[in-house]
Amino acid sequence: MEQLGDLELLMEKSFRENVEPPAEQKVEASFSKTVLSRGVDNRYLVLAVNVVQNEEGNCEKHLIITASQLLDYKELCILRNNWCSVPVEPGDIIHLEGDCISHTWIIDEDFGYLILYPDMLISGTSIASSIRCMRRAILSETFRNSDPATRQMLIGTILHEVFQKAMSDSFDPEKLQELAFQTVQEIRHLKEMYRLNLNPDEVKQEVEEYLPSFSKWSGDFMNKCTSTDFPQMQLLLPSDGSNNNATCNIEVVKSLDIEESVWSPRFGLKGKIDVTVGVKIHRGCTTKYKIMPLELKTGKESNSIEHRSQLVLYTLLSQERRADPEAGLLLYLRTGQMYPVPAKHLDKRELLRLRNQMAFSLFHRINKSATGKEKTNLAPLPQIIDEQQTCKYCSQVGNCAVYSRAVEQQMDDNSVPVGMLPKIKEETQHLKHTHLEYFSLWCLMLTLESQSKDNKKNHQNIWLMPSSEMEQSGSCIGNLIRREHVKTVCDGQYLHNFQRKNGAIPITNLMAGDRIILSGEERTLFALSRGYVKEINMTTVTCLLDRNLSVLPESTLFRVDQEEKNCGIDTPLGNLSKLMKNTNTSQKLRDLIIDFREPQFISYLSSVLPHDAKDTVACILKGLNKPQRQAMKKVLLSKDYTLIVGMPGTGKTTTICTLVPAPEQVEKGGVSNITEAKLIVFLTSIFIKAGCNPLDIGIIAPYRQQLKIINDLLAHSSVGMVEVNTVDKYQGRDKSIILVSFVRSNKDGTPGELLKDWRRLNVAITRAKHKLILLGCVPSLYCYPPLEKLLYHLNSEKLISFLLLIFHQENMKVFVTYWVIFKEDKTLFLAFFHTSAVISIFYYL
């Protein structure tokens, strides 16, 4: 009792000490628009932080907090034990888990959590990776594209997909073979194989080696007669208490979701759960049913702390949607071995502590001058660890060393472990002082830009503000009910129709094409899916979503929130990191960009232009004025870069153009032309963006392989629902817009039979009611007599447009933009040529 009295006295004291100083009134929330609240989603503003010693001489942190906007109602939060190290400061926003008794929260070793900046959601994998090196975790969040994709990652991705498909289909060996084959053949995976110089057959073979383990796993854990037939495991749930027998039989009943994406503003976490499974835990004569996260791993069966931590974090994420799973399952697909991972309080506490440290580092990227007199500069990152082994294979080692030398070693209180100095030197020895300065400057500038007010995502409004309030800002529509069937456009794209439960849709800024986040009005259905607005009118919002919501009850109320545009500094930061690499290309770019080496030019055009391109180039130059022609010539002679400077409207963009060749590919499946296919998809998307109904657009190609490629591309774009067919299928029908891809493009003029058929061509070009776009390689198509006639006619009518592909380089990344001139006339022929001239341009502001 006496102790308690002392404690109360202590509390009173700290209250008095901290409530009274006038300085406290100046405290402002670091997240300007944060909604302070109490209850499950509580958000407290920290007014004061006091470190005190308790009776036993242990350290405690006492926070004076408030959930009232007027700062008039204050509470106390006492942090004990390890929680004392949370880097919380006055002005911070925190979330508290636990009990609040007589205006006092006590967070200690065994009970309660503090979440620092809960609206900053950090991914499960990031936190897991911070266990070994916090600095690396922060660097990976910053320099996002520094991790090069590898063969193992591709195999891992493919295997995940095969397993997930099998989970909702079947683990029958023949079916698995089929699923594996399908998945390996998917365009995005083939692209990655091409990039990694891998053969699809060898990838398929490696994937197949895992399949027997898949079958073994499903045989072990699913569909048995009696509970004791399921594998025996050691698992105690926190709710089981300590004096229970840990041995149990685990049965996987069913899969409830795949790639479930969860944002948790309660724990400040986000992540994607590989598989969400219904599990029965049979222990003695009792059975517990739990819905748990199942995490798949294709690599070494390490059962490592990182892997297990990922599952512990996923049990926290799961609580956003349903009851606490208390445990997760970790499955190694190479062997089919599965480990249960209980989510103990100790593990959750330590992981959230790491999360708070990470949130602190991510939030405090800049040292702002307190008085306005000192220079604003970058804050140091978490300490470099002193473990050569860990750093040996770290993909962030380059960024780590450059940041240390360019930013941290310029500071007074910089401390690098002595053992790591040689490594840092080695990693940065190719860089001059000017390069380090450039890195430091741009890192600072980009970080400042990302922190500027209009670039901050205010996602927290979605979880903290009711839709009725958000609707007033025009970026939200609430009280929506799903109408009609969900149309599956393709895997991962589902068309949903929503209507307001009562009456018309309120006035809104939401427009077709906007990115949105779809949530249920209920808290547990928050951020269910993301996608685009496809169409919006007075009564209906049509959305293309990444999940099919028809599994939810029909009466579910939804809200649609506009996803705020995010200023991506990821690309420029990634480029900055690449610019510092020890490669010849980066060396050259540093020379030109940082050290301002003058660009070099060659003397004669004849040495760069292929002979047969002469006429083509002359033809283009005809359309340009004198300064444009001079600029064009300079560009063609450029070895490095050419700057074109001009007032707006003087025709810089017109000058920056080049012709791409688009060669055909002849394979077993038939003839195709990937460039044309991409362009068709691009043009289709332009028409849809311009307001055309996808159903009014038809795509025609004479070759099946081409149709397949176009279909695949459409399926992976936001377009979808556009009819793609051979000429014959359009016989007797018409569409508002028809796009034709002629496919053939080869120098030797091998004629294919298909295009010689005059009747087919006639059908193809007479299907369009309003706009006909023909796309093809002019010199190749001249080989076909019917097309020759057509081209001759189009040419005389000036209906042929040369297709311009614009390469432009911004933030050191090359973008390719198709530039198409739309004319008033109904018919337009977009033409390619065999030859190309590549132009590289840097835009400088």
Add this chain to the structure above:
DNA sequence: GCTCTGCTAAGAGGA
């Protein structure tokens, strides 16, 4: 203060 532009994203495995 308005409007335009840039925009998937968490994790795929390694030791």
